[in-house]
Amino acid sequence: METEFTPVTALIGGALIGLASAALLLLYGKVAGVSGVLQALFKPFKSDNSWKLSFVVGLITAGVLASVFAPQWMQGELRLPSWLIVVAGLAVGLGTTLGNGCTSGHGVCGMSRFSGRSWVATIVFMVVAIIVANLIS
Amino acid sequence: MKQIGTFFIGLVFGLGLIISQMTNPDKVLNFLTFGKAWDPSLILVMAGAMVVMMLAWWRVSKQTKPMFGQHFDLTEFKNIDSRLIIGAALFGLGWGISGICPGPGVVQLASGNWDFILFFIAVLAGMYLPRLKSEK
Numbered sequence: 001m002e003t004e005f006t007p008v009t010a011l012i013g014g015a016l017i018g019l020a021s022a023a024l025l026l027l028y029g030k031v032a033g034v035s036g037v038l039q040a041l042f043k044p045f046k047s048d049n050s051w052k053l054s055f056v057v058g059l060i061t062a063g064v065l066a067s068v069f070a071p072q073w074m075q076g077e078l079r080l081p082s083w084l085i086v087v088a089g090l091a092v093g094l095g096t097t098l099g100n101g102c103t104s105g106h107g108v109c110g111m112s113r114f115s116g117r118s119w120v121a122t123i124v125f126m127v128v129a130i131i132v133a134n135l136i137s
Numbered sequence: 138m139k140q141i142g143t144f145f146i147g148l149v150f151g152l153g154l155i156i157s158q159m160t161n162p163d164k165v166l167n168f169l170t171f172g173k174a175w176d177p178s179l180i181l182v183m184a185g186a187m188v189v190m191m192l193a194w195w196r197v198s199k200q201t202k203p204m205f206g207q208h209f210d211l212t213e214f215k216n217i218d219s220r221l222i223i224g225a226a227l228f229g230l231g232w233g234i235s236g237i238c239p240g241p242g243v244v245q246l247a248s249g250n251w252d253f254i255l256f257f258i259a260v261l262a263g264m265y266l267p268r269l270k271s272e273k
Contacts, residue, residue: 001163002174010178013157014185020150021186022193027142029203029210032150034240039264054140056243058147059154063247066155076161076245078235078252089242089256091231093263096239099224100214103238104150106225107183112190120217121225128229133169136234 001079021109024055033105034059035096095125139205151244157182160244162236169233231263 021032028051040052066074078085096102099121101110106125110118158164159182167176202208232238235256237245242260245253 003158003161003164003167003176003178005176006158006178007181010157010181011185013153013155013159014182014187015189016149016153016156017182018153018186018189018193020146020153022189023149024143024146025190025193025203025209026196027146027204027206028139029206029208030143031211032146034238034243035264038239038243038261041261042265042268051139051143054144055147055150058144058149059151059240059243060247061144062148062151062155063160063244065148066152066244067247067249073155073158074160074245074248075158076163076248077250078162078237078256080235080252082252082255084234085252085256086259088231088235088237089259090263090266091227092235092237092239092242093231093260094266095224095227095229095231095263097224097264097267099221099228100212102228102240103232104240108186108190112187113194117214117217117221121221124222124225125229125232128226129233130169130171132230132233133166133236134171137166137170137172 017104017108021104025109031105031109033101033109035093035102036100036105039097099125142205150240153186154241154244157185159238160241162241164236165232165238166236169236 024030024032037052037055040049043049101121106118106121111122154160164176164178167174168179197209237256239260242257246257
């Protein structure tokens with residue numbers, strides 16, 4: 001489905017993502033990588049990991065608040081057959097685990113730190129995603 | 138206390154994903170797919186986040202520890218190996234098919250849409266796969 005170019009909300013939203021990542025780093029010394037945070041769900045509950053769970057709860061709460069107070073902002077659906085949703089999800093889960101990060105960890109936090117690993121990872125996943133998306137559409 | 142702090146940080150992160158509309162797979166797929174419907178919004182989302190984070194890293198370089206903590210918990214990984222490349226390529230595959238990455242995937246759980254719940258379960262299953270191998 002077509003979407004409109006939304007420069008203002010894109011910049012504001014991006015700045016909020018950056019502010020949250022900056023706060024996590026400067027206040028607690030942690031890097032905001034959502035795939036890494038989700039890995040905590042597999043680990044025994046320790047105080048060292050509990051911040052990751054509360055971060056995830058915060059993410060879901062943002063979705064709940066938007067769903068209740070501004071449902072027009074929670075648009076979006078996966079227009080895919082179920083088997084393809086499963087394939088995509090498995091690839092995302094396995095890929096972020098092997099590659100130690102996703103769009104937040106490598107893309108936002110790593111690239112801004114000028115990490116060579118993160119630049120390579122981001123370029124690889126962007127190129128593959130562009131090829132795949134154009135092939136499918 | 139730290140858990141309360143990181144809850145609110147997650148909340149702001151999630152609101153950023155919603156306001157930037159990265160929670161809408163169409164928005165991402167229209168960025169990745171070139172043609173009449175090309176939507177460059179994602180570039181500005183990245184730019185907005187990166188500028189703020191560059192300032193944060195500059196600040197980190199001036200101090201030895203975070204405000205509430207003993208040290209900066211940063212990765213020591215430096216090597217660019219096949220594991221990194223294969224992992225990033227697999228992630229790109231899944232992201233290019235679905236238009237959704239882990240952060241927006243978690244936020245969209247709140248919508249109660251079964252497709253997003255199925256996607257999230259598959260992501261967790263994918264994260265568990267390497268563990269099966271290492272436990273052998």
